[in-house]
Amino acid sequence: MVVLSPPALDHCSLIKTCKPAASVFTGIPVIDMMDPEAKTLIVKACEEFGFFKLVNHGVPMEIATILEAEALRFFNLPQLEKDKAGPPDPFGYGNKSIGANGDVGWIEYLLLNTKPDVASQRTLSVFQENSEIFRSAVRDYISAMKKIAFEVVELIADGLKIEQRNVLSRMLRDEKSDSCFRLNYYPPCPELQALSDRNLIGFGFGEHTDPQIISVLRSNNTSGLQICLRDGTWVSVPPDQTSLFINVGDSLQVITNGRFRSVKHRVLVDNVKSRISMIYFGGPPLNEKIVPLGCLLAKGEESLYREFTWSEYKKSAYKSRLADCRLGPFEKTSG
Ligand SMILES: C=C1C[C@]23C[C@@]1(O)CC[C@H]2[C@@]12CC[C@H](O)[C@@](C)(C(=O)O1)[C@H]2[C@@H]3C(=O)O
Ligand SMILES: O=C(O)CCC(=O)C(=O)O
Ligand SMILES: [Fe+2]
Numbered sequence: 001m002v003v004l005s006p007p008a009l010d011h012c013s014l015i016k017t018c019k020p021a022a023s024v025f026t027g028i029p030v031i032d033m034m035d036p037e038a039k040t041l042i043v044k045a046c047e048e049f050g051f052f053k054l055v056n057h058g059v060p061m062e063i064a065t066i067l068e069a070e071a072l073r074f075f076n077l078p079q080l081e082k083d084k085a086g087p088p089d090p091f092g093y094g095n096k097s098i099g100a101n102g103d104v105g106w107i108e109y110l111l112l113n114t115k116p117d118v119a120s121q122r123t124l125s126v127f128q129e130n131s132e133i134f135r136s137a138v139r140d141y142i143s144a145m146k147k148i149a150f151e152v153v154e155l156i157a158d159g160l161k162i163e164q165r166n167v168l169s170r171m172l173r174d175e176k177s178d179s180c181f182r183l184n185y186y187p188p189c190p191e192l193q194a195l196s197d198r199n200l201i202g203f204g205f206g207e208h209t210d211p212q213i214i215s216v217l218r219s220n221n222t223s224g225l226q227i228c229l230r231d232g233t234w235v236s237v238p239p240d241q242t243s244l245f246i247n248v249g250d251s252l253q254v255i256t257n258g259r260f261r262s263v264k265h266r267v268l269v270d271n272v273k274s275r276i277s278m279i280y281f282g283g284p285p286l287n288e289k290i291v292p293l294g295c296l297l298a299k300g301e302e303s304l305y306r307e308f309t310w311s312e313y314k315k316s317a318y319k320s321r322l323a324d325c326r327l328g329p330f331e332k333t334s335g
Helices: 038-048 061-075 079-083 119-125 131-159 169-173 192-196 250-255 310-317
Strands: 015-017 030-032 051-055 092-098 103-113 180-186 200-208 214-219 225-228 234-236 244-248 265-268 275-282
Touching: 030 038, 038 051, 038 131, 061 103, 061 131, 061 180, 061 275, 079 092, 103 119, 103 200, 119 131, 131 169, 131 180, 131 214, 131 275, 180 200, 250 310
Parallel strands: 030 051
Antiparallel strands: 015 200, 051 244, 092 103, 103 180, 180 275, 200 265, 214 244, 214 275, 225 234, 225 265
């Protein structure tokens, strides 16, 4: 933690020392969803990076553009109005505070339920005139993201040569699937200018892995997202508002017995540009057992993890800090 002289930064907890800026990475796997080889390339990307960019995905850009405009309209409302939609317990508006265990970032967000016509609808109606436009934009976007997530995990099953291609998608398709949706807004942080000489970087969202099976992310054209490569190097992901980015989550790491790795990622803020991102987190039903698929285990290979349900994992994950290794307590070696 760095203590800065007032009045520049009353939010100095959001600023951490950092090694020199990560380089822009040109090696992110790009998967064309229409490519007949997509299934094989997706598996390779999940093994090597736990992350890839999806193009030719067929989601009309307009759906994202409309939602982005509505979200910006919300985040530009007076603070008192936005606060009416909070706190995020579990769904609602959040500001700087991430989760319940002391993590902070230079961020505002809306956490929403992915089930049509429930909490998210109420959250969105609290504050806005014409909130039906926002609600329907959220509904349309979530429904497009669900389709993509189902297809991606079915391609994964194909690529892994699993006979039952719905072995993963059935968990996301289940009406009890515990998925969620997040709209993140990272306002520009002008004070960062003064800090750049001192090698200081502001975090919008600190490093973490996503706990679910798979996350589907779309952002505007502002950079900030970084991923951690297998060798521990942090690299910047070039933004691309027309593409979708897929993250392997902790649950998929377990289901593949570590063959896929959940990707560590984080978001840095910019001093002039705001970033907006929208993420669908595809999770299993609460009572689902998260165990390696038998067909993926080689003869004699044992699970690296003790058996647990998504409900148990989620309970434990939500007690952790962002940067914690959430799978640690479930690894067999840790007793
Ligand atoms: C600090 C936390 C925020 C988080 C719950 C947690 O205790 C650890 C995981 C965090 C995370 C990361 C991915 C998603 O953004 C999220 C909604 C999730 O499911 O796990 C967040 C949680 C959150 O913001 O509440
Ligand atoms: O905003 C982003 O690009 C990533 C945010 C993120 O990792 C999250 O919400 O879990
Ligand atoms: Fe994340």
